[in-house]
Amino acid sequence: MATLFLIILSAFLVSLISFIGIFTLSLNEKILKKLLFYFVALAVGGLMGDAFLHLLPEATEEFGNGNAFVFALAGFFLFLMVEKIIHWRHCHESDCKVHTFVYMNLIGDAIHNFIDGIIIAVSFAISFKIGVASTIAIILHEIPQEVGDFGVLMHGGFGRKKALLFNFLTAITSVLGGIFGFYLLFLVEPLSKYLLAFAAGGFLYIAATDLIPEIQKENNIKKSSLNYAVIFLGIIAMYLLKFLEV
Template sequence: MGPETFLFILLATVVNSFIGLIGVLTLWMREKSLESILIILVAFSAGALLSGAFFHLIAESLVEMEVMTSFIYLLIGFIIFFLMERVLHWRHCHEGKCDVHPFTHLVLIGDGIHNFIDGVVIAASFMVSVAFGWITTLVIILHEIPQELGDFGVLVYGGFEKVRALGFNFLAQITCIIGGFVGFFLLYTPESIAFLLPFAAGGFIYIASSDLIPELHKEENMKRSFLSFVFFIIGIVFLLVIKILLGG
């Protein structure tokens, strides 16, 4: 585990971090065109968050710890995200004006934790072997692309300007690099970050169920409502299929 391993970890986490800029593909879209797909991105993100929480984070946490312990951390994560939203809502909306929805901050926090974990996992994988490290990086990128695109849509839907949403989404993504550093220099052990898996899952479940899904219920147009439901299911199935195909 010398300098070469560290350089591979750094390269892999940097490449993964740039997935946070995938929203740049929408920067040149007309406002009306972007608005027409935002509800779809919100729906997809809600499904992807739930699928990621249940089939990736919780499933992995149950390998690392007892079931009861995992669910305790999950509930703690859910409660803490609830409290954070209460505080953010009070701070930003106590005067009756709230141009940016509080849930956007929770999305960024949850995504940052998730990406930090990804960085640690990438580091640990390269410590096993270079080949395993790149395979793990590819797996993470595959499930990050739809999630980051969905997160970008959620931020814009929640009131962020497109460029600002892109910047904050990228900042949340680069916590992957920090996770890579931590994983390499602090001699990764599963127990050291195991609690973060169900904690992040609790946050993802809270965001999807408390903030994103209620936004879908506000859609009154029957066609768009049905389309959002379809993409909600697609978000769930997409991450599940990736999990199955990659031997999860």
Template sequence: MEEWRQIGYPFGMAFLYAIGAVAIVSLVSFSGLVAIAMREAALKRIVFLFVGLATGALFGDAFIHLIPEALGSGIGKVTTGIALMSGILLFFALEKFLYWHHCHGVHEESADTLTLHDHAPKRLGALILSADFVHNAIDGIIIGASFLVSVEVGVATTIAVVFHEIPQEIADFGLLIHAGWSRGKALLWNFFTALSAFLGVALVLVLGEGVENFVPVATAFTAGAFIYIAGSDLVPELHKTEGFGRTVIQLFAIVLGFGLMLLLILVE
């Protein structure tokens, strides 16, 4: 593609960088090992810190990297705004569907105590893994699109995804254990679902090579997705924390996550 030759960033390199980044993110699925090794109190402190880091990193990547890149690409403010809002709405709809499906399954099985005892844990585990499969595939799409912009944007997005994935994977591991899975089985299946990110990155790179204006639209879409995740999922978790000292630590973690995104711009 002429566009990649003009900026000195071959499409093949974008593919290799994105695959490498997704491989790193996939390894985060083994964060559950931390849950095995650590006591509950220490684990809560780790998750507490990473939620703050993820919030700052996701907002920072969206506002410092992704939105400016989309606006500077020439697709226009209106197209950028529509793509950004589409990311917010799609993730809202996806989360709403998964939440409804989960609640519907639990309520349906609650009508029969014996059925709940026999099948609810299996149903819960399957729902968690299904949601993870879709979520990780979307992570692959997001990472692939970011590396089609530049290495710097790709690295920033990968860091933001990793910060978000660590507490998410630990929480999912805990839910699978709660559903009656063994630790080994929970880790293994968590890793298998993480591999769906490779499908996502392959899809976006194939589309990115052949569809005009795909990259800037996908970049704005990713920004919307990050804004939704940070604002809808992570900020409410931060509000659950009480105490002045812990609030200060939260603010520090958010600023640190945002600062890492800013640092990538400064060293570019």
């Protein structure tokens, strides 16, 4: 049950990131944008580093052949389809009400966080080291995302307290996902290698399609170089976790 405790604790820590929005209210908009840009770059390094240095190597070892990459590719396209379904929640009609968009956004975020919880469960089921690496990668990704989600809720007419509460309620689904993932693997243990490869593909999808395009919008050479350095820093952090012995 120690593994289940670690899963719940890690998923809960991830859900606490939802409160980060409150700290952004006192920041200058220019400073906030700059900080978020660096967090996005760090998330790219964290997600790609975790996928290539932890998840894929472990999945390949579990499979014993190249099938891990097939399921990683399947995970990439699964995340593509999930994101497409979630994006259908957006209103494109001129008379669409803002509050409708806000509640659909909350549903989409709840699904996303539930999946994060499953990934955490799968990672800790393999090893403590991979569990820590995946949790850190998810946290790095969640920081800029939760700031954006908080902004959407405020724009949709939610007060500060209500926005924080609802943002946290959608984030806490990561704990439910973690518990679900743990018992799913308990019942069907061979699923771990498939879910591990799927998670790697999902992380690569998020980094390649959601985050890197944001970084590429920067045209200033000096700022771009700094962003790439931050990405490299995230990768180095994931590499150093390979030497974590527990």
